[in-house]
Amino acid sequence: xxxxxxxxxxxxxxxxxxxxxxxxxxxxxxxxxxxxxxxxxxxxxxxxxxxxxxxxxxxxxxxxxxxxxxxxxxxxxxxxxxxxxxxxxxxxxxxxxxxxxxxxxxxxxxxxxxxxxxxxxxxxxxxxxxxxxxxxxxxxxxxxxxxxxxxxxxxxxxxxxxxxxxxxxxxxxxxxxxxxxxxxxxxxxxxxxxxxxxxxxxxxxxxxxxxxxxxxxxxxxxxxxxxxxxxxxxxxxxxxxxxxxxxxxxxxxxxxxxxxxxxxxxxxxxxxxxxxxxxxxxxxxxxxxxxxxxxxxxxxxxxxxxxxxxxxxxxxxxxxxxxxxxxxxxxxxxxxxxxxxxxxxxxxxxxxxxxxxxxxxxxxxxxxxxxxxxxxxxxxxxxxxxxxxxxxxxxxxxxxxxxxxxxxxxxxxxxxxxxxxxxxxxxxxxxxxxxxxxxxxxxxxxxxxxxxxxxxxxxxxxxxxxxxxxxxxxxxxxxxxxxxxxxxxxxxxxxxxxxxxxxxxxxxxxxxxxxxxxxxxxxxxxxxxxxxxxxxxxxxxxxxxxxxxxxxxxxxxxxxxxxxx
Numbered sequence: 001x002x003x004x005x006x007x008x009x010x011x012x013x014x015x016x017x018x019x020x021x022x023x024x025x026x027x028x029x030x031x032x033x034x035x036x037x038x039x040x041x042x043x044x045x046x047x048x049x050x051x052x053x054x055x056x057x058x059x060x061x062x063x064x065x066x067x068x069x070x071x072x073x074x075x076x077x078x079x080x081x082x083x084x085x086x087x088x089x090x091x092x093x094x095x096x097x098x099x100x101x102x103x104x105x106x107x108x109x110x111x112x113x114x115x116x117x118x119x120x121x122x123x124x125x126x127x128x129x130x131x132x133x134x135x136x137x138x139x140x141x142x143x144x145x146x147x148x149x150x151x152x153x154x155x156x157x158x159x160x161x162x163x164x165x166x167x168x169x170x171x172x173x174x175x176x177x178x179x180x181x182x183x184x185x186x187x188x189x190x191x192x193x194x195x196x197x198x199x200x201x202x203x204x205x206x207x208x209x210x211x212x213x214x215x216x217x218x219x220x221x222x223x224x225x226x227x228x229x230x231x232x233x234x235x236x237x238x239x240x241x242x243x244x245x246x247x248x249x250x251x252x253x254x255x256x257x258x259x260x261x262x263x264x265x266x267x268x269x270x271x272x273x274x275x276x277x278x279x280x281x282x283x284x285x286x287x288x289x290x291x292x293x294x295x296x297x298x299x300x301x302x303x304x305x306x307x308x309x310x311x312x313x314x315x316x317x318x319x320x321x322x323x324x325x326x327x328x329x330x331x332x333x334x335x336x337x338x339x340x341x342x343x344x345x346x347x348x349x350x351x352x353x354x355x356x357x358x359x360x361x362x363x364x365x366x367x368x369x370x371x372x373x374x375x376x377x378x379x380x381x382x383x384x385x386x387x388x389x390x391x392x393x394x395x396x397x398x399x400x401x402x403x404x405x406x407x408x409x410x411x412x413x414x415x416x417x418x419x420x421x422x423x424x425x426x427x428x429x430x431x432x433x434x435x436x437x438x439x440x441x442x443x444x445x446x447x448x449x450x451x452x453x454x455x456x457x458x459x460x461x462x463x464x465x466x467x468x469x470x471x472x473x474x475x476x477x478x479x480x481x482x483x484x485x486x487x488x489x490x491x492x493x494x495x496x497x498x499x500x501x502x503x504x505x506x507x508x509x510x511x512x513x514x515x516x517x518x519x520x521x522x523x524x525x526x527x528x529x530x531x532x533x534x535x536x537x538x539x540x541x542x543x544x545x546x547x548x549x550x551x552x553x554x555x556x557x558x559x560x561x562x563x564x565x
Contacts, residue, residue: 024143026119026136027089028063030208033116035133036063038125040116045109051092052103054154055212055230060100060119061093061137067113072106072156074181076189081154085110091137094144095178098124098308102230104148104155104180124311127436141207142305155180156229159192159208159500162382165219167207169368171378173222176273176280177316179229180299184221190217198200222272223337226317241267241313243553244334244344246320248487249276250539251348251529253303254546259553260310264516267342268312269334271319274299276352277482277530278539280374281396282403284454286425287539298537323347325492332524345560346553350546351526353482359390361448370455371476375400380407384476387412389458389512390447392479394422398428400479401438410437412471414444416463417485464533484531501533516552518545524556 028036040063045051050059054074062069064086068264071083083105086092092107100120118126129136148154150380154172158181160167167183174181184192188190195216201208205218226232234297235455243259245252248270260266273279281296290299308314318335331343355373359365363371372379375390380403388408393415405411419442420429432438447468448459458473484500495503504527505517518526528545530537535545 003107012536021138023136024140024147025084025090026140027084028091029089031064032133034063035090035130036118036126037116039122039129043113043115043117045113047109047111049109049113049320051107051109051113051115054104055102057100057230058093058097059102060121061091061097062116062338063091063116063118064088065114065116066453067126069107070108070110070112073104073151074106074146074212075154075157076214076216077157077195081151089142093123093141093149095141095305096145098141098305099314104145121311124309127309127319127534143281145178145180149175149178151180155212156184156225157181157192157210158353159186159195159210161185161187162413163285163369164203164206166368167384168372168378169223170207170209170220170225172374172376173225173273173317173377175378176275176297176306177226177231179231179413187444194308203383208361211506223317231316232318232338232449233313237341237342239265239267239333241265241344242557243267243340243346243348244332244342245348245350246270246271246274246334246488247350247352247529247531248274248300249350249352249529249542250278250300250318251352251531251542251546252276252348253551254349254543255311255348255528256302256307256312256314256546258547260307260312261549263556264553264557266307267335267344268314268316269318269320270316271337273315274304274316277355280373280376281399283399284539285427296313296539320351320488322490323492323494323525325494325525330464340470345495345524346556347554348527348528348549349486349494349525349531351485351488352530352542354485355478356481356483358446358478358480360446363449364543366449366451366455366476366522369453370451370474371449371478373478375404375477379475379477380404383408383545385409387471387491388475388477389414389460389471389473389549390477390479391415392477392481393417393423394481395423395425395428396424397479398424398432399479402419402431402435403429404477405435405438408437408475410439412439412441412445416440416443416445417490418442449476454554486531492525493522494525495526499533501535502527502531509540516555518558524560526552551564 017500026319068087073081186193209217241262243266245255245268246269256268258265278296279300283293285293312477321335322335324333331349334342382406389412389416401411401413443463447461451458461468526549528549529542
């Protein structure tokens with residue numbers, strides 16, 4: 001049978017959009033579908049009927065038994081983009097359907113369609129029970145999300161100048177959470193200009209964010225945007241979890257993976273994005289097993305997907321405001337920033353650290369408007385061919401300086417001390433010294449910031465002389481360490497050291513009970529990773545502690561005896 005030119009063009013376009021097409025859209029054999037039937041239920045759809053819709057919770061994974069389904073992307077501006085057609089033997093889902101998150105695409109029946117539907121919990125059961133088949137499916141789910149992110153045709157639309165308001169912060173938030181989105185500048189895009197004209201926002205109300213359902217938000221907070229996109233569910237406060245993990249950096253993610261894989265019900269909370277500070281690192285080169293290095297986002301993303309595969313509930317972004325250890329209701333109570341209270345039989349403190357803010361005049365006024373605590377491709381684009389200042393002398397600062405040097409004209413690296421040897425790995429020092437557009441400025445510090453709406457100038461001085469200097473700088477990167485994020489533990493009986501780090505393995509009060517190495521002074525509350533006093537503050541160490549704490553959790557829960565729901 002001859003194939004017409006239109007079909008050939010369409011096949012070529014599909015291959016270009018999905019370079020790993022066979023892995024992204026594999027076709028199941030009849031035998032494989034038979035193995036899946038015990039996990040699903042038959043569903044039929046008439047011509048044009050929707051199987052799932054953008055922005056609405058997805059029902060799970062569909063396996064096509066007969067007929068064809070058209071997959072399209074749409075955004076709140078009315079743009080509809082064909083993605084692919086799926087026929088018999090193919091399955092419809094992406095990584096979000098492991099937890100019933102809102103769909104990122106539309107799927108409509110093209111004629112009468114017969115399918116097998118695997119709800120999220122049955123899909124997770126399949127991935128675990130059928131290892132070889134589960135591996136193929138899991139890889140496809142991940143690759144589909146990656147394709148949606150790279151395609152940039154769906155998800156929310158951020159409208160406004162690149163440097164306005166919280167634009168970069170919102171872009172970074174969506175990127176860190178693996179959410180497809182795209183950005184339009186009203187100065188160059190007519191649709192964006194028309195929308196700005198229609199809503200007539202003041203500059204303080206930019207950026208506008210258009211959600212897939214057409215809702216328009218004016219300069220929203222990260223939490224408001226997350227709620228509008230359905231990233232935060234509403235059912236967690238009705239459950240009693242075996243383990244509540246506060247923080248989703250490497251330690252928290254490791255705890256979630258190992259605890260959930262061993263059958264514990266796990267809820268993971270984070271106020272911003274999975275990965276913690278490690279997730280913002282552009283390259284981790286000293287983590288075992290990755291000789292060429294891996295980005296923090298890639299490492300954390302794999303762990304995030306792995307935790308969901310085993311059934312951990314990822315509640316991000318949800319901040320924990322306080323912990324009640326009285327167990328008045330028979331369990332620990334965690335109060336969230338959304339006003340809910342969640343219950344768990346045990347708690348793992350993995351909240352890591354928050355970026356330290358040095359004593360610089362007007363610092364708060366420029367955060368997100370030229371002052372950054374991380375360096376991602378979003379910030380790198382803002383400082384293309386410009387001079388930037390980076391403050392810090394540790395490994396994170398070194399990695400950021402090397403990354404930014406590929407984009408900025410010059411990176412002025414200001415270090416309070418007289419050298420790098422005491423605070424930075426040797427391989428990074430050698431790389432910095434070999435990079436011609438990184439200028440090391442020892443014994444210096446930033447003392448003030450100037451500018452109208454955004455940062456325009458930086459005032460600095462030498463610590464060896466009284467003279468002050470001014471430099472025209474629009475982007476300042478601060479990597480001056482971090483303080484433990486333990487304020488939410490105040491009043492619950494968890495002991496911290498002078499620096500605010502959680503103490504573990506310490507006997508409190510009388511009694512012969514042996515205290516596990518990672519347990520705090522409150523039985524049932526454990527601490528892992530950077531937030532723990534005495535931890536090594538390395539990704540590998542954090543992951544090791546996350547795995548190690550699960551044995552202690554099993555011991556405590558076995559003695560506790562209260563049932564989970």
